[in-house]
Amino acid sequence: MKVKPECFVCFVSQAIRATEIISKKDDDAIRALKNVAKVLSETEYNVAPPLISEFVYGSITKTLDHDDPYSEIKKKYNKIALNYVDDLKRYIEDSDDKLQAAINISVAGNIIDFGSQIEKFNIKETLNKAIIEGFLVNDIEDFKLKITKAKTLLFLADNAGEIVFDKLLLQTIKNLYPNLNIYIALRGKPIINDVTKNDIEGLGLEEIGTLIESTKPTPGFWPDYCDNLCKKIYKKADVIISKGQGNFETLSEFDDDRVFFLFIIKCSVVEKYLNKPKYSHIFAKKSSLC
Amino acid sequence: MKVKPECFVCFVSQAIRATEIISKKDDDAIRALKNVAKVLSETEYNVAPPLISEFVYGSITKTLDHDDPYSEIKKKYNKIALNYVDDLKRYIEDSDDKLQAAINISVAGNIIDFGSQIEKFNIKETLNKAIIEGFLVNDIEDFKLKITKAKTLLFLADNAGEIVFDKLLLQTIKNLYPNLNIYIALRGKPIINDVTKNDIEGLGLEEIGTLIESTKPTPGFWPDYCDNLCKKIYKKADVIISKGQGNFETLSEFDDDRVFFLFIIKCSVVEKYLNKPKYSHIFAKKSSLC
Numbered sequence: 001m002k003v004k005p006e007c008f009v010c011f012v013s014q015a016i017r018a019t020e021i022i023s024k025k026d027d028d029a030i031r032a033l034k035n036v037a038k039v040l041s042e043t044e045y046n047v048a049p050p051l052i053s054e055f056v057y058g059s060i061t062k063t064l065d066h067d068d069p070y071s072e073i074k075k076k077y078n079k080i081a082l083n084y085v086d087d088l089k090r091y092i093e094d095s096d097d098k099l100q101a102a103i104n105i106s107v108a109g110n111i112i113d114f115g116s117q118i119e120k121f122n123i124k125e126t127l128n129k130a131i132i133e134g135f136l137v138n139d140i141e142d143f144k145l146k147i148t149k150a151k152t153l154l155f156l157a158d159n160a161g162e163i164v165f166d167k168l169l170l171q172t173i174k175n176l177y178p179n180l181n182i183y184i185a186l187r188g189k190p191i192i193n194d195v196t197k198n199d200i201e202g203l204g205l206e207e208i209g210t211l212i213e214s215t216k217p218t219p220g221f222w223p224d225y226c227d228n229l230c231k232k233i234y235k236k237a238d239v240i241i242s243k244g245q246g247n248f249e250t251l252s253e254f255d256d257d258r259v260f261f262l263f264i265i266k267c268s269v270v271e272k273y274l275n276k277p278k279y280s281h282i283f284a285k286k287s288s289l290c
Numbered sequence: 291m292k293v294k295p296e297c298f299v300c301f302v303s304q305a306i307r308a309t310e311i312i313s314k315k316d317d318d319a320i321r322a323l324k325n326v327a328k329v330l331s332e333t334e335y336n337v338a339p340p341l342i343s344e345f346v347y348g349s350i351t352k353t354l355d356h357d358d359p360y361s362e363i364k365k366k367y368n369k370i371a372l373n374y375v376d377d378l379k380r381y382i383e384d385s386d387d388k389l390q391a392a393i394n395i396s397v398a399g400n401i402i403d404f405g406s407q408i409e410k411f412n413i414k415e416t417l418n419k420a421i422i423e424g425f426l427v428n429d430i431e432d433f434k435l436k437i438t439k440a441k442t443l444l445f446l447a448d449n450a451g452e453i454v455f456d457k458l459l460l461q462t463i464k465n466l467y468p469n470l471n472i473y474i475a476l477r478g479k480p481i482i483n484d485v486t487k488n489d490i491e492g493l494g495l496e497e498i499g500t501l502i503e504s505t506k507p508t509p510g511f512w513p514d515y516c517d518n519l520c521k522k523i524y525k526k527a528d529v530i531i532s533k534g535q536g537n538f539e540t541l542s543e544f545d546d547d548r549v550f551f552l553f554i555i556k557c558s559v560v561e562k563y564l565n566k567p568k569y570s571h572i573f574a575k576k577s578s579l580c
């Protein structure tokens with residue numbers, strides 16, 4: 001999907017949130033926002049929104065000389081998510097369909113997002129909704145068919161905090177399909193609260209799969225922005241779980257039924273693009289969605 | 291009050307709303323928004339927010355070659371407001387304190403605003419709130435003292451639609467203080483849904499006071515942007531009613547107890563500046579507010 005006019009509000013809101021974390025001084029924020037405005041005036045928009053966010057965020061971190069404004073917030077939300085883990089593990093273990101249960105948990109984690117236009121989020125409420133209401137679109141049967149035959153699964157990670165819940169899904173998949181090669185793609189450099197290698201210390205993700213990175217700080221996976229290893233794995237993967245709205249925004253540019261999008265619709269642009277209500281939970285291929 | 295970082299979101303939202311009215315084509319909107327971004331990258335921000343809106347709006351109308359995007363909306367809201375007039379006249383006539391009643395009506399009209407970050411508004415609910423709950427800050431006693439002794443009242447108008455309710459206030463003032471010279475200042479050129487001479491046809495405002503205009507399309511009255519007549523009247527006026535949030539944003543730059551601000555707090559920046567909750571109704575001098 002391409003940038004829409006409403007995305008400009010989101011770019012500026014993202015910029016304001018990031019500047020607020022780095023500095024409480026209005027002068028700093030306005031200096032950064034003027035530079036963001038310059039970037040926005042010079043950019044070409046026939047692309048997916050996350051490819052613009054890279055320039056917006058890059059301009060702020062350059063102006064205010066701070067590489068990773070969300071570093072503390074990312075740590076905080078990893079800790080918050082870890083508090084839920086014991087209960088959630090039990091929920092998955094007690095479920096008849098463990099894969100579906102783990103997918104329910106993973107989607108709820110997608111509410112932890114400082115990029116989309118969401119003002120406040122409630123993890124507990126979102127977990128309850130995911131468990132009770134389930135998904136508006138759910139391609140789990142096709143996913144099971146594909147993963148049973150698959151040799152390689154690529155998981156495109158999204159945000160810190162959320163990754164703790166994703167680990168429960170990946171662990172469940174590893175238990176159910178022990179011969180599967182699992183790859184976990186993280187962001188190559190910090191952008192918003194997206195998860196990088198720096199943000200997963202102590203979470204044990206490396207015990208589940210091989211960690212790879214995209215090479216550009218874009219809050220949506222874009223194949224051309226990867227190094228050769230990452231490109232190769234993306235190309236050869238039999239099944240791909242694309243986690244989060246940002247990865248949907250970029251990868252919806254391709255028709256690829258290997259890709260299962262797992263996310264919550266969190267902004268009006270995606271809501272309109274899919275013609276599905278905000279806060280719907282989605283686990284689906286593009287061909288089932290639009 | 292000066293521009294705050296959050297105002298950037300409002301500038302962009304205003305720009306999107308105006309472009310949407312002129313054209314439904316994303317290409318047009320993005321072209322206009324890129325130009326707005328250029329303007330925002332080149333502007334100095336040590337001023338009140340409405341002085342920036344002039345450039346934002348000016349850029350859009352220039353890019354999309356349309357002088358007055360809100361012209362039809364302004365007509366529509368004049369008509370809508372006129373439907374309330376008979377009932378509101380009766381309410382004022384039946385009130386013991388006719389001036390207070392008319393001020394209640396006038397403030398409710400301030401909800402008709404396409405500039406501030408308000409998404410939806412409900413005129414009837416706002417009228418009920420104004421009548422039942424009254425004002426968070428109310429300087430009516432001082433206003434009565436001043437207007438009793440005054441020779442000249444200047445009313446700084448705000449938006450179309452709203453002006454219909456303001457007329458009821460001005461008519462009430464004229465009835466109570468028949469010797470008062472009343473001047474009504476309109477915007478000199480179109481900006482957002484602010485009221486210009488073009489928008490008051492058939493409303494009979496000229497029967498109540500002398501119409502004057504500011505010379506720049508700024509959604510907040512700024513003395514330096516007026517012609518000599520307007521400047522002279524502003525200087526000599528004994529009492530000034532400054533209607534609407536935009537006029538508060540600009541005139542709060544001055545300490546002037548002739549000025550009574552009559553408005554609803556409608557955005558988070560004004561909310562924080564005054565440390566008073568959004569949607570509070572205000573009728574007060576600056577010295578009573580901040």
